[in-house]
Amino acid sequence: MELSTAxxxxxLTAPRSWWLVSLLLGIACGLILLPFGTLPLLGGLVxxxxxxxxxxxxxxxxxxxxVADSLVAGDAKIxxxxxxxxxxxxxxxxxxxxxxxxxPRAFMLLRSYVPTALRxxxxxxxxxxxxxxxxxxxxxxxxxxxGK
Numbered sequence: 001m002e003l004s005t006a007x008x009x010x011x012l013t014a015p016r017s018w019w020l021v022s023l024l025l026g027i028a029c030g031l032i033l034l035p036f037g038t039l040p041l042l043g044g045l046v047x048x049x050x051x052x053x054x055x056x057x058x059x060x061x062x063x064x065x066x067v068a069d070s071l072v073a074g075d076a077k078i079x080x081x082x083x084x085x086x087x088x089x090x091x092x093x094x095x096x097x098x099x100x101x102x103x104p105r106a107f108m109l110l111r112s113y114v115p116t117a118l119r120x121x122x123x124x125x126x127x128x129x130x131x132x133x134x135x136x137x138x139x140x141x142x143x144x145x146x147g148k
Contacts, residue, residue: 007066008145010136012111014060022052062109064134066145071120073109073134083132084121086146088139091115097133108133118142 026049033044065072069080089097094117098110107129110117114135122129136142 008142009063009065009067010138010142011063012060012109012114012135012137014056015113018056018060018113019053022056023049025049025052060111062111064109064136064142066142071132071146073107073132076107076109076132078122078132080146082122082124082127083146084123086121086143087119088143089117089119093117094135102133103130105129106131106133109135111135120146 026045026047029048030041030045033040062074063072064074066080071078071080071083094115097117097119098108102108105128107122110133114137116136116139118134118136118139120132120134122131134142
């Protein structure tokens with residue numbers, strides 16, 4: 001029995017610099033506790049680093065997938081039949097749709113460290129969401145997976 005593979009799957013991982021910041025936050029926590037002794041210093045270093053790493057990992061664990069005739073983006077699952085026109089956004093256009101062109105009713109899965117995006121209209125009359133904004137490193141491949 002052969003397992004089927006998804007036509008598109010992407011994890012929006014956090015950049016390496018964020019992991020360095022996590023380490024620096026751990027060092028800062030350790031230094032804050034330094035006046036209380038060596039053991040609190042080590043506890044602050046380990047605890048602060050671990051807490052910052054958990055936050056970084058959870059923020060960078062969001063996935064975008066196209067499986068079983070659905071677009072799964074984070075916690076949202078949207079049937080492909082409810083999606084309309086697709087617009088591939090370069091870095092400048094993506095920034096515009098994240099800021100002054102944004103509609104507050106839109107579903108936005110955005111990560112500031114991913115410069116490109118895809119905007120997909122929602123054509124379901126029962127859904128008040130006008131469009132879906134997805135940060136993606138490969139918008140052309142995602143558009144192709146959506147069949148648009």
